[in-house]
Amino acid sequence: xxxxxxxxxxxxxxxxxxxxxxxxxxxxxxxxxxxxxxxxxxxxxxxxxxxxxxxxxxxxxxxxxxxxxxxxxxxxxxxxxxxxxxxxxxxxxxxxxxxxxxxxxxxxxxxxxxxxxxxxxxxxxxxxxxxxxxxxxxxxxxxxxxxxxxxxxxxxxxxxxxxxxxxxxxxxx
Amino acid sequence: xxxxxxxxxxxxxxxxxxxxxxxxxxxxxxxxxxxxxxxxxxxxxxxxxxxxxxxxxxxxxxxxxxxxxxxxxxxxxxxxxxxxxxxxxxxxxxxxxxxxxxxxxxxxxxxxxxxxxxxxxxxxxxxxxxxxxxxxxxxxxxxxxxxxxxxxxxxxxxxxxxxxxxxxxxxxxxxxxxxxxxxxxxxxxxxxxxxxxxxxxxxxxxxxxxxxxxxxxxxxxxxxxxxxxxxxxxxxxxxxxxxxxxxxxxxxxxxxxxxxxxxxxxxxxxxxxxxxxxxxxxxxxxxxxxxxxxxxxxxxxxxxxxxxxxxxxxxxxxxxxxxxxxxxxxxxxxxxxxxxxxxxxxxxxxxxxxxxxxx
Numbered sequence: 316x317x318x319x320x321x322x323x324x325x326x327x328x329x330x331x332x333x334x335x336x337x338x339x340x341x342x343x344x345x346x347x348x349x350x351x352x353x354x355x356x357x358x359x360x361x362x363x364x365x366x367x368x369x370x371x372x373x374x375x376x377x378x379x380x381x382x383x384x385x386x387x388x389x390x391x392x393x394x395x396x397x398x399x400x401x402x403x404x405x406x407x408x409x410x411x412x413x414x415x416x417x418x419x420x421x422x423x424x425x426x427x428x429x430x431x432x433x434x435x436x437x438x439x440x441x442x443x444x445x446x447x448x449x450x451x452x453x454x455x456x457x458x459x460x461x462x463x464x465x466x467x468x469x470x471x472x473x474x475x476x477x478x479x480x481x482x483x484x485x486x487x488x
Numbered sequence: 489x490x491x492x493x494x495x496x497x498x499x500x501x502x503x504x505x506x507x508x509x510x511x512x513x514x515x516x517x518x519x520x521x522x523x524x525x526x527x528x529x530x531x532x533x534x535x536x537x538x539x540x541x542x543x544x545x546x547x548x549x550x551x552x553x554x555x556x557x558x559x560x561x562x563x564x565x566x567x568x569x570x571x572x573x574x575x576x577x578x579x580x581x582x583x584x585x586x587x588x589x590x591x592x593x594x595x596x597x598x599x600x601x602x603x604x605x606x607x608x609x610x611x612x613x614x615x616x617x618x619x620x621x622x623x624x625x626x627x628x629x630x631x632x633x634x635x636x637x638x639x640x641x642x643x644x645x646x647x648x649x650x651x652x653x654x655x656x657x658x659x660x661x662x663x664x665x666x667x668x669x670x671x672x673x674x675x676x677x678x679x680x681x682x683x684x685x686x687x688x689x690x691x692x693x694x695x696x697x698x699x700x701x702x703x704x705x706x707x708x709x710x711x712x713x714x715x716x717x718x719x720x721x722x723x724x725x726x727x728x729x730x731x732x733x734x735x736x737x738x739x740x741x742x743x744x745x746x747x748x749x750x751x752x753x754x755x756x757x758x759x760x761x762x763x764x765x766x767x768x769x770x771x772x773x774x775x776x777x778x779x780x781x782x783x784x785x786x787x788x789x790x791x792x793x794x795x796x797x798x799x800x801x802x803x804x805x806x807x808x809x810x811x812x813x814x815x816x817x818x819x820x821x822x823x824x825x826x827x828x829x830x831x832x833x834x835x836x837x838x839x840x841x842x843x844x845x846x847x
Contacts, residue, residue, distance in 0.1 A: 324773070346823045395528045407610075409532040411525055411645035411653040414660075421650075421657075428658055430692075431719020434651025436662040437632070439639050446648050 318344035392416035448481050455481070492563070494601060495575045495815050498806040500618075502602035504799060507621020511789045512737050514669045514709065514802065515618055517580075518627040518726075520635050521654045521663035522613040523645040529655040530590065530608045538592035541612050544642060549596045549605070553637045557630075558598045560605075565593040574811030580618070585609055603634065610655045611663075613638060622733065624666055628726050631664075651718065661718030666726055668733045669698060673708040673786045674743035675736075677755075684739060685710070692716045693732055707778030707805070712736070748790060759787030763796075767838050772831035773823075777808050796838075804837055 318326045324344035390399035394412035402408065402417060414421065425432045438447050455478050462471035494500075507513070523529060524544065527537050546562050554560055565573060565586065573587040581601060586593045586609040596605040606614040615638070617631040645653040651661040659665070675681040685695045694715045697705025712733055714725045747755045762783035766772070772780075785801045787793040806812055808830050814821055817829055 395532050397532065405531075406657070407531055407655045408529060408653070408657070410528040411523060411647075414647060414650055414653050424657060425650075425660070425718060429661065429716045429718035431661075431716070433649055434647075434661045434718060436651060436664075436721040436725075437635075439644050439646050440636060441639055442643065443646060449648075 316342055318342065318347055320344070320347035390417055390420070445485055448485050452478055452481050452485075492568070492572055493561075494579065494581065494597065495572050495812075498579070498812055499799065499803040500579060500581075500601035502600045502618060503620055503802050505620045506798070507619060507623045509737055510621035510798060512670055512672070512740050513622040513733070514671055515620055516622060516624040516627045517616065517618050517667050517669070518624065518631045519614055519616045519665045519667075520631050521611040521659045521665075522615070522635065522638065522642075522652060523654060524612050525643040525645045527612070530610065530612065531655055533591075533608075535591060538608050542592045542594050542607050545605075545607050545613055545638070546594060546596065548638055548641045551637075551641065553640070554596075554634070557634065557637075558600070558603070560596050560598050560603070562594060562596050565590060565595065571811055571815055575815055578809040578811050579806055581616075582606055583609055583614075603630070605634070611659070613642075622668065622737070624668060624726055624730055624733070628664070628666065628722060632722070658715075659717050662720070662722050662725065663717060664722055664725060665713055665717070666729050667711050667713035668729065669709060669711050670733070670736060670740070671708055671782065671785060672710055672736070672740050673782050674747050675740050676705075676708050677747060678743045680739065680743060684736060688712060688732055688736070691728070691732060693729060706775060707782040709778075709782070744786075744790065755790070756787075756792050759783050759790070759792045763787065763793060763838075766834050768835070769831045771827045772808075772834060773827045774808060774810070774830070777830055777834060778805075781805060781808075800837060804834060807833060807837070 316326045318324050319341065320343050324346065326342035326344055328343050329341070391397070392409060392413040393416065395409035397409035397413055397416075399417055399420060402413065408414065408417075422432050438450070455474050459471055459474040459478070462468070462474060503515070507516070524541060527533060527541055530538060530541075533541065542564075548554060549560050549562055565582075568576075573582070576582045576595070577584050577587050579601070581597060581604045582595050583606065586595065586606050590608050592608050594607040596603075596607070598604070602618050604616045604618075606616065615631050615634050617627045617634070619627045619630075647653055652663040654660050654663055672681060675684060688695055692715050693712055695710055695712050698707070698709035698711050712729065714729055716725070720728070762780040766777070766780050766784065781801055781804055784793060784796055785798065788796040788798060788801065807816065810821075810826055813826055813829055813833065816833065821829060
């Protein structure tokens with residue numbers, strides 16, 4: 316099938332538009348689709364990750380807020396002024412403080428996107444010293460429990476000393 | 489108009505080296521997203537704030553620390569012509585977003601173009617490292633090192649619970665997107681590709697076609713990347729991607745072997761037919777050229793076309809893109825003119841190559 320716009324190239328984009336129950340079929344080639352631009356679903360750049368995300372966020376608002384009809388006060392970031400409603404439309408934060416401002420709503424969203432809500436990767440060296448220590452302590456505590464379970468008390472004692480050392484380091488920071 | 493160095497050569501220097509598994513993996517890439525703590529993200533920043541971000545971050549690039557990795561050039565996007573920006577996108581050195589929609593956007597580019605640091609893209613800072621072949625760990629190591637250099641000077645937006653804070657919630661946490669670009673013609677020819685790719689998406693990775701739109705993969709090039717950035721460490725993310733890509737490589741190798749064993753004649757015919765068309769056609773659209781170049785690349789890998797080198801094919805892949813074509817011939821073209829010029833350029837390249845091969 317040839318493109319119905321230019322009639323020269325094979326049609327590679329096929330879609331059906333339904334407006335007020337009236338069905339129109341389109342068969343066009345890639346170049347024409349690019350020229351016609353955004354009005355065409357599935358055409359380049361008309362569908363972004365952000366529109367997909369805002370779908371998730373809307374869902375969250377509809378399903379997650381419980382009783383329908385009661386309007387909850389809108390959350391707003393004091394730093395940049397972005398409201399939660401705006402965030403759920405554009406799917407993007409305005410500044411780093413938005414994460415605090417929308418904190419109460421973030422867990423379900425992050426779970427859906429990442430199946431997790433808590434960071435466990437790299438920590439900035441300069442500003443993250445304390446966090447690094449805390450995380451190391453958590454890991455050491457888990458190791459310590461393992462050693463105790465396995466009745467390896469000598470290595471357990473070493474781990475305990477290391478934990479104390481790190482705790483002292485944090486209180487000095 | 490002075491032409492920038494990057495727009496004169498289709499093939500970045502880093503692409504001239506061949507990495508491990510380069511018959512299947514074209515390149516490995518890691519991108520790290522970071523933001524500055526006390527300024528709004530680019531989306532909501534005022535012009536002055538965006539300028540502050542650019543000034544702060546480009547200052548780091550002039551510090552000796554970054555220069556110890558290599559020599560870098562800072563390019564302000566607004567100083568470039570539209571065509572130059574398009575060429576940078578086609579070489580994957582900047583994103584379309586930075587080229588078209590950024591305010592006070594800039595890119596800090598290493599000499600061999602393997603490192604490109606984008607400023608005021610969706611996030612304040614995006615560090616991207618590209619390696620030839622299958623070297624995803626190496627790409628992460630370099631990106632992480634550059635990240636450390638910036639962190640010495642810049643106050644990052646970092647939260648103990650959520651990690652590195654990003655404009656888009658899909659990047660929060662580690663802020664890394666690691667990807668490998670793979671050429672998988674045999675899996676496509678043997679109709680195994682959909683099964684494998686749908687399995688890949690079930691383990692938290694995403695697959696998309698390169699240059700193509702939507703799910704269509706032009707030239708059998710697929711980019712496999714991590715989706716999840718929160719809850720896994722960078723090493724887990726990299727290892728997960730490495731493990732899955734390794735399996736895809738093995739499947740592609742097995743499929744190539746089977747092709748040569750079960751349908752050698754058919755495969756040779758396909759490869760040589762495409763070579764013949766590329767060597768003689770007068771009109772070549774981007775879709776056909778991508779498919780034919782894929783056939784020829786497969787032929788080169790299988791030893792059917794010994795004169796053709798992967799480097800030349802990598803080069804053609806970029807050279808035949810619309811922006812680069814217009815840059816090469818120094819004229820604005822309609823799609824029809826491009827198809828004509830593209831055919832001419834490919835014919836010339838293949839002829840040159842043959843000449844060098846002493847045939």
